[in-house]
Amino acid sequence: MSGDVRGTQEPARGRVVLAAVVTLVGALLAGCTSSGYDPTPLPTASAAPSPTSSPSPSGSAAPVCDDPLASYAPISPLPAPGSMPSGSTMATIAERGRLIVGVSGDSLLLGARNPISGQLEGFDIDMARLVSQAIFGDPDKIELRVITAAERIPLLEDGSVDLVARNMTITCARWEQIAFSAEYYRSGQKVLVPLGSSATSLADLAGQRVCAPAGSTSLVKLEDFPEVVPVSAATHTGCLVKFQQGEVDAITGDDTVLAGLAAQDPYAQVVGPAFTAEPYGLGVNQANTDLVRFVNAVLAQAVADGRWTQSYDRWLADALGAAPAPPVPDYGRG
Known part of the structure; x- marks a missing residue:
């Protein structure tokens, strides 16, 4: 692209049109789920006794966190679909007839609605469908609820969803409120800037407005860069609209998310090396x-049989390169 000098009016017109399209799509996605199921709150977590084959001692998820990546050892053997342990959380889900998962509806490549099929799809969606397959023998017995980043923890705490599969970084602070699976993907925070910008990191954006979703670790990380002006939006798509309308100068977030935003805006680029480690986990009620x-x-x-790599190759390889080795799980909790 070197030597390709674009007039200022052409990008401006293009970005305004793109902003209008993104706004319309966001409005269509708001409040949508991926099935005809009526949203049904789960029983309170305390009402579901633990199975004898996989005990859940009271207080085992206490807010003690020497290692945020430490999760609980896998149940062994893994029950066959349709044969969940009596009294377990999985049995409660099976009796209901569907798994309820909070996901993103506008994170291209991770969790976004296909405009042709109307289905939510992406790498995070695949992870949720793996769990449905394991419980029911059917990946489609799932209700995908589109939620914002800020809603992830509250909806897990009040039992509205069974899981959250929404590019959620595992942190000690979050372990105080919810529980996490083992790490299933390692991302990193980068910056999206206008095409042709000389910026390569947040350090190059002094005095400029940088957007990140409310309730995200990306927004918290901006506190380490007091020279930039933080701006929040409900979602990364909201940040993209602000970016295209000239209300912010850059967007920060996980490289996976920014790759999806850049795919929607030909006047944007993702720059610089990752300056954080963002280990993703599936969120669960504590x-x-x-x-x-x-x-x-x-x-x-899924790692052992190759389904993890197949999902990465389908959704992320084109934007982020060949599949890395899957994260090594840490089962040091409890």
Whole structure:
């Protein structure tokens, strides 16, 4: 692209049109789920007893966190689909007839609605469908609820969803409120800037407005760069609209998310090396450690049989390169 000098009016017109399109898509996605199921709150976590085959001792998810990546050992053996342990969280889900998962609806490549099929799809969606497959023998017995980043923890805490599969970084602070699966993907925070910008990192954006979603670790990380002006939006798509309308100068977030945004805006580019490590985990209600153990067994099986790599290759390889080695799980908790 060197030597390709674009007039200022052409990008401006293009970005305004793109902003209008993104705004319309966001409005269509708001509040949508991926099935005809009526949203049904789960029983409170305390109402679901733990199975004898995978005990969930009271207080085992206490807010003690020497290692945020340490999760619970996988249930062994992994129960066959349709044969969940009596009294377990998985049995409660099976009796309901569907797994309820909070996901993104606008994170291209991770969790976004296909405009042709209307289905939510992406790498995170695949991880959720693996769990549905393991419980029911059917990946489609799942209700995908589109939620914002800020809603992830509250909806897990009040039992509205069984899992959250929404590029959620595992942190000690979050372990105080919820539980996590073992790490299933390692991302890193980068910056999206206008095409042709000389900036290569947040350090190059002194005095400029940088957007990140409310409730995200990306927004918190901006506190380490007091020279930039933080701006929040409900979602990364909201940040993209602000970027295209000239309300912010850059967007920061996980490289996986920014790759999806750049694919939607020909006047944007993702720059610089990652300046954080963002280990993703599936979020679970803190009391449901039996479900965490079950999910960890499912993820380990998907790595072993190649389904993890197949999903990466389908969604992320074109934007981020060849599949890395899957994260090595840490089962040091409890």
